[in-house]
Amino acid sequence: xxxxxxxxxxxxxxxxxxxxxxxxxxxxxxxxxxxxxxxxxxxxxxxxxxxxxxxxxxxxxxxxxxxxxxxxxxxxxxxxxxxxxxxxxxxxxxxxxxxxxxxxxxxxxxxxxxxxxxxxxxxxxxxxxxxxxxxxxxxxxxxxxxxxxxxxxxxxxxxxxxxxxxxxxxxxxxxxxxxxxxxxxxxxxxxxxxxxxxxxxxxxxxxxxxxxxxxxxxxxxxxxxxxxxxxxxxxxxxxxxxxxxxxxxxxxxxxxxxxxxxxxxxxxxxxxxxxxxxxxxxxxxxxxxxxxxxxxxxxxxxxxxxxxxxxxxxxxxxxxxxxxxxxxxxxxxxxxxxxxxxxxxxxxxxxxxxxxxxxxxxxxxxxxxxxxxxxxxxxxxxxxxxxxxxxxxxxxxxxxxxxxxxxxxxxxxxxxxxxxxxxxxxxxxxxxxxxxxxxxxxxxxxxxxxxxxxxxxxxxxxxxxxxxxxxxxxxxxxxxxxxxxxxxxxxxxxxxxxxxxxxxxxxxxxxxxxxxxxxxxxxxxxxxxxxxxxxxxxxxxxxxxxxxxxxxxxxxxxxxxxxxxxxxxxxxxxxxxxxxxxxxxxxxxxxxxxxxxxxxxxxxxxxxxxxxxxxxxxxxxxxxxxxxxxxxxxxxxxxxxxxxxxxxxxxxxxxxxxxxxxxxxxxxxxxxxxxxxxxx
Amino acid sequence: xxxxxxxxxxxxxxxxxxxxxxxxxxxxxxxxxxxxxxxxxxxxxxxxxxxxxxxxxxxxxxxxxxxxxxxxxxxxxxxxxxxxxxxxxxxxxxxxxxxxxxxxxxxxxxxxxxxxxxxxxxxxxxxxxxxxxxxxxxxxxxxxxxxxxxxxxxxxxxxxxxxxxxxxxxxxxxxxxxxxxxxxxxxxxxxxxxxxxxxxxxxx
Numbered sequence: 001x002x003x004x005x006x007x008x009x010x011x012x013x014x015x016x017x018x019x020x021x022x023x024x025x026x027x028x029x030x031x032x033x034x035x036x037x038x039x040x041x042x043x044x045x046x047x048x049x050x051x052x053x054x055x056x057x058x059x060x061x062x063x064x065x066x067x068x069x070x071x072x073x074x075x076x077x078x079x080x081x082x083x084x085x086x087x088x089x090x091x092x093x094x095x096x097x098x099x100x101x102x103x104x105x106x107x108x109x110x111x112x113x114x115x116x117x118x119x120x121x122x123x124x125x126x127x128x129x130x131x132x133x134x135x136x137x138x139x140x141x142x143x144x145x146x147x148x149x150x151x152x153x154x155x156x157x158x159x160x161x162x163x164x165x166x167x168x169x170x171x172x173x174x175x176x177x178x179x180x181x182x183x184x185x186x187x188x189x190x191x192x193x194x195x196x197x198x199x200x201x202x203x204x205x206x207x208x209x210x211x212x213x214x215x216x217x218x219x220x221x222x223x224x225x226x227x228x229x230x231x232x233x234x235x236x237x238x239x240x241x242x243x244x245x246x247x248x249x250x251x252x253x254x255x256x257x258x259x260x261x262x263x264x265x266x267x268x269x270x271x272x273x274x275x276x277x278x279x280x281x282x283x284x285x286x287x288x289x290x291x292x293x294x295x296x297x298x299x300x301x302x303x304x305x306x307x308x309x310x311x312x313x314x315x316x317x318x319x320x321x322x323x324x325x326x327x328x329x330x331x332x333x334x335x336x337x338x339x340x341x342x343x344x345x346x347x348x349x350x351x352x353x354x355x356x357x358x359x360x361x362x363x364x365x366x367x368x369x370x371x372x373x374x375x376x377x378x379x380x381x382x383x384x385x386x387x388x389x390x391x392x393x394x395x396x397x398x399x400x401x402x403x404x405x406x407x408x409x410x411x412x413x414x415x416x417x418x419x420x421x422x423x424x425x426x427x428x429x430x431x432x433x434x435x436x437x438x439x440x441x442x443x444x445x446x447x448x449x450x451x452x453x454x455x456x457x458x459x460x461x462x463x464x465x466x467x468x469x470x471x472x473x474x475x476x477x478x479x480x481x482x483x484x485x486x487x488x489x490x491x492x493x494x495x496x497x498x499x500x501x502x503x504x505x506x507x508x509x510x511x512x513x514x515x516x517x518x519x520x521x522x523x524x525x526x527x528x529x530x531x532x533x534x535x536x537x538x539x540x541x542x543x544x545x546x547x548x549x550x551x552x553x554x555x556x557x558x559x560x561x562x563x564x565x566x567x568x569x570x571x572x573x574x575x576x577x578x579x580x581x582x583x584x585x586x587x588x589x590x591x592x593x594x595x596x597x598x599x600x601x602x603x604x605x606x607x608x609x610x611x612x613x614x615x616x617x618x619x620x621x622x623x624x625x626x627x628x629x630x631x632x633x634x635x636x637x638x639x640x641x642x643x644x645x646x647x648x649x650x651x652x653x654x655x656x657x658x659x660x661x662x663x664x665x666x667x668x669x670x671x672x673x674x675x676x677x678x679x680x
Numbered sequence: 681x682x683x684x685x686x687x688x689x690x691x692x693x694x695x696x697x698x699x700x701x702x703x704x705x706x707x708x709x710x711x712x713x714x715x716x717x718x719x720x721x722x723x724x725x726x727x728x729x730x731x732x733x734x735x736x737x738x739x740x741x742x743x744x745x746x747x748x749x750x751x752x753x754x755x756x757x758x759x760x761x762x763x764x765x766x767x768x769x770x771x772x773x774x775x776x777x778x779x780x781x782x783x784x785x786x787x788x789x790x791x792x793x794x795x796x797x798x799x800x801x802x803x804x805x806x807x808x809x810x811x812x813x814x815x816x817x818x819x820x821x822x823x824x825x826x827x828x829x830x831x832x833x834x835x836x837x838x839x840x841x842x843x844x845x846x847x848x849x850x851x852x853x854x855x856x857x858x859x860x861x862x863x864x865x866x867x868x869x870x871x872x873x874x875x876x877x878x879x880x881x882x883x884x
Contacts, residue, residue, distance in 0.1 A: 066817040067879040069841055097808075097882035099817050133842065141780050142878035144744050144843030214874055218704065240706040241872075 027057040027136040032128075032149035034114075035168045038156030042118035044643075045158075048109045048171055049073070049086070049132060049149075056138045061091035061102040063212050065219045068101055069135040069144070071110065076129040080120060084113035089174035090250055090258040091210055096139055100219035102210055103137075109171040116155065126153040169636030176250040176260035177634055178649030180668065181600045184266030185247050192217050192238035193268040196251055196261065197600035200229050202632075205254030209234040212248040230600055233268065256633045259598055288444040292451040299344075299455020308422045308456070310387055310487035315414050316463050316473065326467065332411040333464020339415025341453035347419075348449030352442055370506045374514045374554050377498040380421060381518040382525055384495055387488035389481070390522070391529030415460075419453055421494070506557060513557035517550040575629030575638060580656075583625045590656040591619070591675070592663070594629040594638060601668060602651040609670035618676035622658075704815040707834065707871040711825040714810045716772065716803040719788035724770070724801045731827050733767045733862060735855060737799070737837075738774060738811065738880060740781030740819035741791050744843045745877035749820060750795050752845040758837065758855055759798045765863055771799040774811030776883035781819070782806060808882040818877035824858045824868075833858035835873030 029052045039045045049071075051059050060068040075083050089108050094101040116126075131148045181197040194209060207225045211217050221237035232251070245265070252258040303312050315336070385391070463469050495518070503511035524546025531542070573579060575592065583590050593610065595602035609615065610626070619626065629638045631650050642652060645665075653666035655678055666674075705711060711734075715725045726734065737755070740746055749755040759769050771792075775782035783791065788802045805811055814823060814834075824833035833854065840851035854873050861868045 067875075067877065069843075069876060072842070096879055097884045098812070099879050099882070101879065133844070135843070137879070140881060142743060142745075215872065240704070 026145045026147060027143060028053045028059050028134065028145060030132055030147055030149060032130055032151050034151055034153055035164055036158055036160045038154050038159055039116045040158030041116055041120045041122065041155055043158050044113055044115050046168055047112045047114050048168060050109045052107050057136050058094060058103040058105045060135055062088050063102060063214060065100045065102040067099055071132065071134040074131040078126050080117045081126065082115040087111040087175055090176050090252050093208060098220055111171060120155050122155050124155045128153065172636055172639050173634040174257060176258045179259040179261040180649050180651055183261045183263035184268055185263040186266060186268040187238045187242055190238055192236045194234040194263055195268040196232045197230060198232040198598050199600050199603040202597040208252045209236065210250045210252065213244050215239050216242045216244050216247055253598055288447065291448045295448045295451035296455035299452040300458050302422045302456050303459050308418050310491055311414060311418045312460060313487065316460060329464045331408050333461045335408040335411040336415040336460050337457035339412040340419040340457040341450050343416045343419035344449045344453030345446055348446055352445055370502055370510055371554050373498055373502045374517055377495055377502060377514050378518050378521045378550055380491060380495045380498060381522055384488045384491035385522050385525055387484050387491055389485060391525050392532055415457060419456060422456060510557050513553050517553040520549045521546045572626045572628045575627050580627060584656055584660060587659045588623050588625050589658040590625045590627055592627045592654040594631055594642065594650045594652040596650050597632040599650050605651060605670045609672050609675055612672040615672050615675045705831050707831055709831055710829050711831045712813050714813060716805055716810055718801040718803055719785040721785055724803055729768045730829055733827055734825040735762055735767055735769045736823040737771045738816045738819050738821040739771045740773065740775050740878060740881060742781040743819045743878035746819050748843050748845050749837060752848050754848045756795065756797050758853060761856055762859060763798055765859060767859060769799045770801050770803055772803045772805050772810060774805040774808045774816060775881040776808060777806055779881035781881055811880050811882060816880050818875045819880060820877055821875040822855050824855060826862060832862060832868050833871055836875045839873060841874060841876035
């Protein structure tokens with residue numbers, strides 16, 4: 001009693017210093033909600049603590065990081081009710097003055113499962129009281145907050161209001177999903193390495209490892225996350241003397257969530273051959289040099305890609321054909337190189353700025369906007385028709401009229417054009433190497449982009465500076481026109497590819513609009529060609545209206561694909577309970593499987609068992625329907641289905657035999673033989 | 681082609697430097713020396729206490745967790761128990777000017793008096809230099825340095841990370857436990873625990 005009084009006195013005396021802390025209103029407002037107000041006996045329902053932080057305030061994850069506090073709940077309810085632990089959504093990192101906090105800076109909800117026992121009579125009222133203690137902080141003040149929340153359930157039919165279901169689905173989607181595959185960690189001195197199996201095709205966006213097990217890693221030290229094939233390696237700084245038997249944690253995959261796992265000790269190979277103990281400056285230099293070498297080599301290889309090869313080869317031939325002096329040849333080669341390098345560096349610089357602004361951009365980032373695709377389509381179509389002979393473009397083919405006066409300028413613009421049209425080819429080809437470049441310090445990254453350009457320009461540069469090479473080019477002649485026509489084919493193919501991308505991005509309407517714009521522009525060029533053939537001055541003016549019309553089409557074309565554009569794996573239907581019921585009513589056997597892009601076991605099973613031709617044949621013979629549930633983004637309908645089957649994660653395989661009957665659960669490791677032998 | 685490029689990429693990805701802003705002092709390592717002004721403006725140097733056990737306490741009077749331990753008298757009780765063993769107690773405030781809990785010398789002296797606290801000195805670290813030196817993260821955050829100048833304990837004051845004063849009665853006071861082990865000539869049983877409380881309100 002005396003102690004309590006003293007405490008009160010002391011608190012009052014400290015009051016002027018912490019007036020804010022003693023405020024009566026909470027900075028995070030909690031609400032307790034039940035998914036069903038009338039749960040059925042023997043059922044499991046979900047309760048939610050919906051937390052609403054004031055602006056600039058945040059609440060904490062279960063492991064708060066370097067400072068903070070986990071949320072505690074104290075239940076008072078009928079003894080027969082069984083409450084599960086608090087389930088937290090994937091948190092965010094918040095670094096304040098070098099101290100790492102794992103927090104939520106927006107509305108969030110912690111979920112709890114509640115098991116209602118079988119023997120409880122319908123109509124029984126179940127008052128529930130939850131005393132919730134949590135910590136609310138803003139960047140300058142922390143306040144422990146508390147609230148006692150109450151809710152009354154009545155045992156009944158288990159009805160769930162659809163609006164409530166949608167809200168709970170939204171919250172469930174924010175929870176980390178259990179990773180089906182085994183993860184490992186290794187601690188050596190200061191180095192903590194964690195290996196998580198993750199299919200190479202699974203997309204991640206700023207992945208981050210949130211450790212639940214305390215005293216294993218230094219939270220404030222930066223992490224490095226590397227993807228190598230089907231493994232993701234997190235490298236972090238280990239705490240001194242850390243010797244955990246297992247490490248629990250959550251890996252954030254991106255804004256749409258993450259995966260939860262428990263890693264066991266094992267051997268984790270370093271993600272790189274560069275030892276962590278080496279001087280960092282030195283390793284940056286090494287990495288830069290290596291990336292630079294790779295970029296030059298990659299640029300060199302780009303010359304044989306369909307979008308670049310015609311431009312280069314014709315430019316090279318024109319150089320040989322023009323019979324220019326040594327100095328002119330060198331000048332043109334240098335101008336071409338400058339053009340290439342300038343465009344590569346410019347694109348690289350834009351990429352770095354976009355990355356700096358926090359946008360998810362990769363090389364060929366410009367290809368993510370359908371309007372850029374349209375511009376490239378128009379450009380590539382124009383080049384293709386030029387090669388096909390519709391009109392003359394001096395910059396590329398060294399057309400006779402402008403060759404003499406426009407040599408160097410023409411070479412520069414040819415180089416710029418070559419670099420620009422090379423990017424669609426570079427995307428899949430150099431993506432990883434260039435992705436690396438953006439992680440280097442900016443000057444080093446720019447050097448790598450310049451290296452790419454240098455590599456791309458290298459053949460032409462050599463031709464310009466080594467007369468012997470130029471002399472070995474075949475003698476000019478009528479065959480060159482034939483070659484030019486032939487080289488238009490890869491260009492047309494490139495245009496076809498771009499049209500396809502436009503279609504992927506903006507649907508059939510977008511593709512049609514892009515093709516229309518290209519068509520209008522080509523009509524303009526045709527007209528230009530007619531005027532050129534007639535030796536008219538100002539042969540180029542018809543391009544003005546053509547460009548205007550093409551631009552207008554670009555402005556009005558749709559920019560996003562219709563939602564229905566995503567198509568499931570051929571022959572595999574997307575999961576849906578009504579469709580499943582319909583298939584079963586037809587008496588067909590059904591293989592239902594659940595997968596996720598981040599689930600390696602799932603992907604392996606698909607590749608080695610489900611998608612095998614012999615399985616497809618066996619299934620076709622027995623009229624087996626295959627249904628796929630993609631849980632990558634935590635589809636709530638799938639979450640509900642999984643939990644109804646007592647599962648919390650993927651992979652999950654169910655076999656519904658023909659003519660009804662109970663589904664059979666298949667093991668997590670599938671073989672083609674096993675699938676083919678399933679009794680229909 | 682693809683594999684070498686991948687390899688190169690991996691090389692480069694791992695390259696960015698991995699260094700912590702504040703390096704923690706490992707248990708058993710020499711506690712770094714420092715000099716700070718006390719509430720009266722007099723410089724106090726850690727090295728001067730060589731041969732004695734020293735407790736460092738990070739303080740922010742505005743922090744509810746600090747209030748839990750001062751309001752209940754738990755921190756003062758711990759200070760008196762340490763003092764009775766001849767242990768030196770240094771309370772350190774790393775709150776930056778303008779942030780919660782920052783105090784000048786006069787305010788600090790008034791706080792010590794009002795709380796009937798008994799540290800050997802209340803030290804002011806407005807730039808957070810010593811806080812970062814010890815990687816102090818929360819208030820309170822406790823450190824025990826043995827007579828040889830080596831770090832013997834770091835972490836929370838007790839093992840009940842809540843703001844509720846009622847929890848003190850059932851909590852294990854980790855500082856007193858460490859001091860007790862040292863006094864009895866035993867190895868300190870628990871050398872580290874999770875420091876809990878408010879984030880130290882560093883500058884920046």
